Structure formats: C-alpha cells, structure tokens
Amino acid sequence: MPTIVHEFDWPDRVVVGTVGLPGSRTFYLQVRAGAQIVSVALEKQQSALLAEKIDELLDQLMSHKGNPFSIPTSTPVELVDNDPLEEPVAEEFRTGSMSLAWDPSTVQVVVEAYPFVEGDDDELDEGALEPTDVLLVRMPVGTARAFAKRTREVVGAGRLLCPLCSEPIDADGHTCTLPGSP
Secondary structure: OOOEEEEEOOOOEEEEEEEOOOOOOEEEEEEEEOOEEEEEEEOHHHHHHHHHHHHHHHHHHHOOOOOOOOOOOOOOHHHOOOOOOOOOOOEEEEEEEEEEEEEOOOOEEEEEEEEOOOOOOOOOOHHHHOOOEEEEEEEEHHHHHHHHHHHHHHHHOOOOEOOOOOOEOEOOEOOOOOOOOO
C-alpha cells in the first residue's frame, strides 16, 4: 500500500495545541494550508522535545558568520498564534517517530512525523516497514521560532506542581508523599 504524504510546503498555520483538561490532555500537531487541515496526535514529551530541538537548530544557524539565513532571535510579534486548534480536530494518526531537518535551498525547517507502530520488531513483517502516512511540514524560520515558543507554552500550561514533592496536582486532589515519610 502506498504511503499517504500530507505535505505542507508553506503552511498558513502550524501549531501544537491540546484537547482536554490538564492531566488528561491530548496534544496535537495541527497544520493548515488553505482549506487543507491535518492533525496528528503527539505525546507531551514529543511536543516539548520538538520545540527544544527546533530552537537548538535555529540557534546553531544563527551562530553562522553574519547569520546568512536571517534567523530571528525571538518570536516575531506578527507570527504569535495563541488561538485554539481548529475544530473539529480529526486525528490522522498518533505520532511514533519524528525527524527534524534544515533545507538551506528554501531556508526552511523541515519536520516529518510518522505513525506509531505497535508490536515487537520480531513481529513486524516486511510490508509494515513502509509507513502508511507521513506528515511533512516545511516552515520558514520565523514561523519555526513562533511554533517552538507556543509549543513550550502549551506544554507548560498543564497541572500545577506540588511545592513539597514536585509531583503534578490532580483536579481531584493530591496526596503528598515526601521522601522519608512513613
């Protein structure tokens, strides 16, 4: 079966957002170009790591002599996007692996997301090695910087942490267990 490629070369919008309450949120990477919208589910840790690695990539590119790619040091104000995900959120797939790259020919950050595949490596057959879907997003450097900032904010907007044990406090309460307590 051929791989379905959801490709966005110059998206109108690319964001990470959530559905649900803190403690039971589902994270989504959502991309839109015109009327085409694709949403893929991510883990919170994947979202945080993606934002971190995008910022690292952009910071490395900035350090090149003379910043030849005009990488912004912070999020351009005109690219700030605090709007919720576009409804309805229709999950194309749950993300397993991701890749991040730089395309100097278009001066864009490239993100690829592949579906999660269950099972042991021993159980996978040759046909399962080809992904069924892939999300391919190419975004300009300003958009990438804004994407990383928003993603960090979304990840950080979860449950409050207990000041004593640093564990998340659930909406239905919290039992603090300090080290050395009976």
